[in-house]
Amino acid sequence: MTDQIYWNPVLETLPQEKIRQLQLKKFKKIFKWTYERSKFHRQIYDEAGLKPEDIRSFEDIRRIPRVEKSMMRDIQRKDPFPYGDALCVPLEEVAVFRQTSGTTGQPVYQPDTWQDWEWWAECWSYILWAQGYRPKDRVFIPFGYNIFVAFWAGHYAAEKVGCEVIPGGVLDTKARILKIQELQATAMMGTPTYILGMAETAQMKMEIDPSELTIDKITCAGECGASIPSTKRRLEKAWGAKVYDHAGATEIGAWSFECQDQPGGLHVNDAMFLVEIADVETGEIIEESGRRGKMIITALDRQAQPCVRFDSKDVIEWSSDPCSCGRTSRLIKGGVVGRADDITKVKGVLLAPSAIEEVVHGVDGLGDEYEVIVDRVGHTDRIKLKVEVLPEAQDQCQLVECELADQLRLKTNLRYDIEICGCETLPRYEVKAKRFKDLREKSKED
Amino acid sequence: MPQFDLNEIDSKIQMMKRTAEELAQAGENFPAIARNIVRISAGIKMLEINISDVVELETPD
Numbered sequence: 001m002t003d004q005i006y007w008n009p010v011l012e013t014l015p016q017e018k019i020r021q022l023q024l025k026k027f028k029k030i031f032k033w034t035y036e037r038s039k040f041h042r043q044i045y046d047e048a049g050l051k052p053e054d055i056r057s058f059e060d061i062r063r064i065p066r067v068e069k070s071m072m073r074d075i076q077r078k079d080p081f082p083y084g085d086a087l088c089v090p091l092e093e094v095a096v097f098r099q100t101s102g103t104t105g106q107p108v109y110q111p112d113t114w115q116d117w118e119w120w121a122e123c124w125s126y127i128l129w130a131q132g133y134r135p136k137d138r139v140f141i142p143f144g145y146n147i148f149v150a151f152w153a154g155h156y157a158a159e160k161v162g163c164e165v166i167p168g169g170v171l172d173t174k175a176r177i178l179k180i181q182e183l184q185a186t187a188m189m190g191t192p193t194y195i196l197g198m199a200e201t202a203q204m205k206m207e208i209d210p211s212e213l214t215i216d217k218i219t220c221a222g223e224c225g226a227s228i229p230s231t232k233r234r235l236e237k238a239w240g241a242k243v244y245d246h247a248g249a250t251e252i253g254a255w256s257f258e259c260q261d262q263p264g265g266l267h268v269n270d271a272m273f274l275v276e277i278a279d280v281e282t283g284e285i286i287e288e289s290g291r292r293g294k295m296i297i298t299a300l301d302r303q304a305q306p307c308v309r310f311d312s313k314d315v316i317e318w319s320s321d322p323c324s325c326g327r328t329s330r331l332i333k334g335g336v337v338g339r340a341d342d343i344t345k346v347k348g349v350l351l352a353p354s355a356i357e358e359v360v361h362g363v364d365g366l367g368d369e370y371e372v373i374v375d376r377v378g379h380t381d382r383i384k385l386k387v388e389v390l391p392e393a394q395d396q397c398q399l400v401e402c403e404l405a406d407q408l409r410l411k412t413n414l415r416y417d418i419e420i421c422g423c424e425t426l427p428r429y430e431v432k433a434k435r436f437k438d439l440r441e442k443s444k445e446d
Numbered sequence: 447m448p449q450f451d452l453n454e455i456d457s458k459i460q461m462m463k464r465t466a467e468e469l470a471q472a473g474e475n476f477p478a479i480a481r482n483i484v485r486i487s488a489g490i491k492m493l494e495i496n497i498s499d500v501v502e503l504e505t506p507d
Binding site: 008009010011014018021022025026113114115117118119122271272301 | 503
């Protein structure tokens with residue numbers, strides 16, 4: 001069994017034509033389920049003049065109104081407490097409460113039934129198996145499990161796959177590193193920011209080389225770092241391990257993953273999710289590769305609070321290349337490159353924060369942390385970039401700064417005010433990093 | 447597609463589902479049965495997602 005490279009050798013090799021049939025069939029079911037049980041959804045579908053029997057094709061699906069996170073926030077003020085009227089099951093069937101991280105505003109509550117929770121673990125099992133997790137693995141999870149969904153499902157999926165799981169919750173970073181060493185853990189999950197931070201702590205404060213520990217694979221989530229080539233290189237070099245990306249969200253599920261072949265993108269779990277890409281300006285659905293848009297996603301099997309045509313604002317694009325692993329699912333080129341909310345015009349040029357990270361992590365001599373502050377002086381935008389120079393490169397500060405400025409100009413078409421900060425002076429993060437600050441709206445308000 | 451007898455696997459899944467439903471009825475006043483059946487049924491549903499939904503593709507709506 002452990003030689004089998006697919007978690008589901010049937011679904012993961014199904015021809016695209018069959019996958020599309022399966023998606024349409026499942027979409028009709030989840031749409032009917034949602035229409036019949038969620039007052040919130042039924043109202044928006046009725047306003048659009050759509051009933052379950054009207055959905056017969058993918059063209060019909062495109063007529064269905066999208067749901068945005070702000071709408072989910074509003075419904076939570078309604079009954080039944082605390083979820084509101086998108087709840088599709090009796091309250092007593094809700095087995096688990098989670099909430100979104102609140103990065104983009106007031107957190108959204110997410111109820112799940114036991115079946116939904118089993119489904120979360122199933123989606124993650126596809127991810128872990130594709131990344132080489134097997135029953136022989138001892139998986140360390142250096143994360144303080146709490147009301148956020150992060151790594152709970154990874155934990156349960158690792159158990160389902162047959163791994164031994166070490167929950168590293170309340171330990172501090174040093175204790176986590178020592179526990180990995182003591183128990184010879186072979187795999188780990190975390191945000192790329194924190195996994196890099198752990199390596200820094202091991203090297204600078206404990207005189208431990210993390211690449212000499214026994215970790216051979218790391219699954220990253222929560223940020224796009226593991227799909228940014230220079231960040232992935234740093235992570236893999238620091239830990240001497242393969243680093244894989246995965247994208248998911250509390251209100252959606254674990255919808256995509258990188259496989260062991262690391263194809264430079266993410267596989268969509270097409271049998272469980274319908275992913276559409278919409279042009280940011282026109283809303284037109286993009287079918288071809290090479291055009292970025294924002295993701296509209298449907299979780300095809302989630303019941304308690306369904307996710308139907310949810311506008312995730314994740315910016316993605318289709319890849320034209322099939323993956324050498326043989327999975328027939330569609331690939332997202334380069335993973336999630338950012339959020340439509342974060343991609344902003346600076347000095348008239350579109351800027352994605354992930355492009356800055358790609359440059360910073362590609363310059364030798366710079367530390368892993370950085371901070372970007374955009375503000376406006378008079379009518380002119382200004383970008384300040386704070387970076388740390390590593391102790392071993394302190395005598396080459398000017399060279400490093402010149403290299404950084406050149407690469408930034410080349411890759412982002414913008415000039416930056418670069419500020420070199422002392423080692424370990426920039427904020428460190430355990431969950432999602434907040435490195436991009438746009439003060440322009442604030443200055444306008446002031 | 448790899449060679450698996452999906453119809454045969456699906457018929458066993460459906461048998462498990464029927465058994466779970468019968469046990470759920472028997473467990474109406476028996477929490478230890480009822481609550482364990484909720485978990486077992488969730489597992490059976492995952493088997494349906496993995497196998498039965500593909501088999502069902504060949505049947506009309």
